[in-house]
Amino acid sequence: xxxxxxxxxxxxxxxxARDFAERELRPRAAExxxxxxxxxxxxxxxxxxxxxxxxxxxxxxxxxxxxVAYSLAITELSRGCAATSVTVAVTNMVAEVVAHYGxxxxxxxQLPRIVGWQAPLRxxxxxxxxxxxxxxxxxxxxxxxxxxxxxxRQQAVDKPxxxxxxxxxxxxxxxxxxxxxHQRLSRRGRQQxxxxxxx
Numbered sequence: 001x002x003x004x005x006x007x008x009x010x011x012x013x014x015x016x017a018r019d020f021a022e023r024e025l026r027p028r029a030a031e032x033x034x035x036x037x038x039x040x041x042x043x044x045x046x047x048x049x050x051x052x053x054x055x056x057x058x059x060x061x062x063x064x065x066x067x068v069a070y071s072l073a074i075t076e077l078s079r080g081c082a083a084t085s086v087t088v089a090v091t092n093m094v095a096e097v098v099a100h101y102g103x104x105x106x107x108x109x110q111l112p113r114i115v116g117w118q119a120p121l122r123x124x125x126x127x128x129x130x131x132x133x134x135x136x137x138x139x140x141x142x143x144x145x146x147x148x149x150x151x152x153r154q155q156a157v158d159k160p161x162x163x164x165x166x167x168x169x170x171x172x173x174x175x176x177x178x179x180x181x182h183q184r185l186s187r188r189g190r191q192q193x194x195x196x197x198x199x
Contacts, residue, residue: 032083050063052115055069060107
């Protein structure tokens with residue numbers, strides 16, 4: 001008979017994630033969303049708790065606790081801050097891909113950096129720059145102006161355009177079949193005109 005009782009290790013990870021979510025994530029979750037802050041410090045602390053590599057072998061810096069423990073950790077973290085839990089989930093996912101399909105050299109050099117939250121730091125710097133620029137534009141244009149162009153470019157975009165002509169003369173740029181049909185119609189028209197004038 002299958003037992004659905006959690007092991008001591010799984011219960012420990014669940015409780016650790018729950019305590020961290022209540023203590024570190026939930027109190028500032030709304031503020032982070034409002035101010036568009038990235039939880040870099042919180043993620044470093046989560047890496048210190050081993051929650052960035054829950055299902056990664058211990059030889060590469062992971063917790064090696066299994067997928068059930070990973071699911072429990074993500075569930076508890078989501079209670080405190082959904083955005084942070086997504087970052088944790090993606091980091092675990094990338095680490096597992098490297099652990100399963102990466103070369104020995106890649107595992108040795110990169111897995112400890114991923115689960116220790118060292119590799120993503122360069123990307124964080126670029127993200128901070130992007131967020132600062134977004135806040136600057138929001139303060140200057142207002143929230144509704146984030147997607148606006150420069151006023152001069154916007155004026156060019158808003159400038160009314162001349163309506164396109166629907167009927168064009170058949171010319172050399174059109175397919176041969178179209179030109180031939182046009183020639184046949186023109187010849188028939190000339191013949192009918194000549195007949196009317198003769199009558």
